[in-house]
Ligand code: C2E
Ligand code: MG
C-alpha cells in the first residue's frame with residue numbers, strides 16, 4: 001500500500017476541510033494542511049500512525065520507519081499489538097491496563113508508554129520506548145474503522161526514569177532493596193497472602209558491634225563490610241526470599257510461605273554463623289556478629305505494621321539475650337523491656353549493698369584429681385527474685401556501664417580471695433568483651449593485683465571470642481598490656497562464637513576452654529562433638545596452650561573427653577561452684593583434691609518446668625501441669641486412667657498443638673512421646689514447628705487476628721460437640737521448680 005495513499009485516508013480522518021471556512025483573513029487551503037502534516041512528520045517532533053479495522057498497522061511516518069531501522073514490510077500490515085507492549089516490569093506502568101486490552105476495547109489511549117517489541121528479539125537493537133496516543137475512528141453507522149494516532153520516541157527520558165526508579169527501590173551501597181521498597185513489598189505480599197490464606201516469614205537482622213568497626217576502622221571500612229554482608233546474605237537466602245537493607249546495619253528478609261519454625265530457626269542459625277566469619281577489609285580483618293528476630297504472618301500479626309512490630313520486638317529480645325542469637329516473636333516479649341529495666345535497677349542496688357557473691361568452681365587435673373584453678377562465678381540471691389543466673393543478668397549489665405563496675409568488683413574480690421589459697425591454685429575471672437574494650441581495663445587489673453598482693457601469674461582472665469569483634473589493633477594493644485602485667489589469658493566458650501581459628505595464632509592465650517555444648521553431645525549419636533573436642537585439644541597442644549574441658553557431668557562423658565586427650569576438667573562431676581568458706585575449709589585439710597562423683601551416664605537435659613497446659617482427647621479438653629519437657633516428649637500430671645498408647649493432643653498455648661502418645665503412666669503422671677519433635681525457640685526454650693492457623697480459626701467463625709497468648713479455643717474447632725469424658729481430671733497443685 002502506498003504511503004501517500006494512506007496519508008490521504010488519514011487526512012480524511014481529520015475531517016473533510018470545509019472549503020468555505022475562513023481562518024482570520026486567509027482562506028483555508030487543503031494543500032496547506034497537507035504540507036503542515038509533512039513538515040510535522042519531518043521535524044521529528046512526532047509521528048503519525050494508523051490501523052485498519054483489524055488492528056493492523058496501515059500507516060506510520062517514514063521518519064519512524066527510518067529510526068527503527070526495519071524494512072517497511074516488518075511494520076506495515078502487522079498487528080499493532082504485536083509491535084508494541086507496555087512495560088510490566090516497571091511498577092509505575094504495571095497498574096496500567098495493557099495496550100492490547102485498551103485497543104481491543106477501542107478505548108482512547110493517551111501518552112501510553114510502550115516498548116517496541118520487535119527490538120527485543122534483536123539483541124543488537126537498543127530498547128526503544130515510545131509514548132503513543134490514539135483514538136478509535138468509527139464510521140457513520142458506528143462501525144470501528146481503526147485507530148488514528150501519534151507517537152514519539154521517549155527512549156532517553158524513559159531509560160533515565162527507569163534508572164531513577166531503580167535507585168528509588170535499591171540501596172545504592174549494597175544493591176539490596178531499600179526500606180521504601182521492602183515496606184511496599186511487604187504490604188502487598190501480606191495483603192495478597194491474607195486473601196490466599198498463605199503465610200509469610202519475616203526476619204529482622206541487626207549487626208552486632210558494627211558501630212565499633214565504623215568507629216575504629218573508619219566509615220569506608222564500614223561500607224565495605226556492609227557490601228560483604230549483603231553478598232553473604234544473598235548467597236544464603238538465594239531465591240527463598242527478598243532481602244533489603246533498611247538503613248544503617250539493619251537488614252530485613254521477607255520469606256513468603258515459610259512458617260516452619262524449625263526451618264526458620266535453621267536459616268537464622270546459618271545467617272548468624274556465616275555473618276560472624278571474619279571480613280577481610282584492606283589487609284585488616286573485621287569481625288561482627290548479628291542478631292535475628294523472626295515473626296510469621298498471620299500467627300504473629302496479620303497486618304504489615306503488626307508483623308513488622310513483632311519482628312522488631314523479637315530482634316530486640318535476641319539482642320538482649322546476649323547477641324549472636326535468633327528469637328521468635330512471642331507474646332511475652334512485650335514486657336521484656338520493662339523487666340530488663342527493673343532487673344538492671346535491682347542489680348545496681350545489689351552491687352552497692354554488697355549483695356553479690358563470688359563462688360568458685362574447681363578445675364581439676366584429670367590424672368590425679370588435683371585442683372589447679374578455681375573459676376569465679378557471680379551469684380546473686382535476690383530477696384524476691386530468688387537466685388538469678390549470671391547468664392541472665394550479665395548480658396543486661398553489658399548493655400550499660402554497670403558491667404564495668406561489676407567486673408571491677410569481681411576482679412578485686414577474686415584476687416583478694418585467691419590470695420588466701422595455696423599458691424598452686426590459680427583463680428580465673430570472667431571478663432566481658434565490654435570491659436576488655438574499656439581503655440582503663442588494664443589499670444583495673446593492675447590495681448586488683450596490687451591491693452591483694454596476688455602474684456600476676458595466678459590470675460587467669462577468661463575472655464570470649466566476642467572480644468575479636470571490631471578492630472584488631474586495639475585488641476592487640478590490650479593483649480600486650482595485659483601480658484606485660486604478667487597475667488594469664490584464657491579463651492572461654494571456645495567453639496560457640498565466631499569460631500575462627502585464625503586469631504588463635506596471633507593472640508597470646510595460655511589456655512582454651514572447650515565449650516560445654518560439645519561435651520553435652522559427645523556421648524550421643526552426634527559423634528562430631530567428640531571429634532571436635534579432640535581437634536581443639538590437638539590444636540591447642542600444637543600452639544603450646546593448655547585446654548580445659550567444661551561441663552562434664554557424668555562418667556561416660558569423662559571417659560570420652562579423657563580418651564580425646566583432655567587433661568584439665570571442669571564440671572559438676574567434680575564440683576559445682578562453692579563459696580569462699582567452703583574452699584578455705586577444703587584447702588585447710590592439706591592437699592586440694594576432688595574425686596569425680598556423679599551419674600554413670602549423661603542423661604540429655606529434660607527441662608524442668610511448671611506450666612499449665614491443655615490436653616485434648618476426643619472432643620474433651622482437660623487441664624494438666626507440664627513437669628518437664630524435651631524435644632521428643634514431656635511429663636504431665638493431671639489425668640487419671642489414661643492407658644499407655646493413648647493418643648493425645650497437648651495444647652502448649654499460643655496455638656502450639658503437639659500430637660503425642662502416652663508411653664508410661666504412674667498415678668496422675670503421664671509420659672507423652674511426641675509425634676514430631678519440638679524445635680529450639682532461639683532462647684533456650686522449645687516450641688512447635690507449626691501453630692494453629694489463624695485462617696483455620698477464622699473459618700471456624702473467629703475474627704482473623706494474630707494468635708493470642710492463651711490456649712487454643714477448642715470449642716470453636718469442635719463446634720461444641722460433647723461426649724462423656726473418658727479420663728478423670730485431677731487437680732494438681734504445686735509450685736514452679
Ligand atoms: P562460663 O564462664 O562459661 O562459666 C561456666 C558456666 O557453666 C557456669 O554457669 C557454670 O556454673 C556452668 N557449669 C559448670 N560446670 C557445669 C556442668 O557440668 N554442667 C552444666 N550444665 N553447667 C556447668 P554460670 O555460673 O551460670 O555462669 C554463666 C555465665 O555467666 C558464665 O559462663 C560467664 O560467661 C558469665 N559470668 C559468670 N560470672 C561472671 C563474672 O563475674 N563476670 C562476667 N563478665 N561474666 C560472668
Ligand atoms: Mg568462664
Ligand code: MG
Pocket residue numbers: 492493513515516550
Ligand atoms: Mg565457658
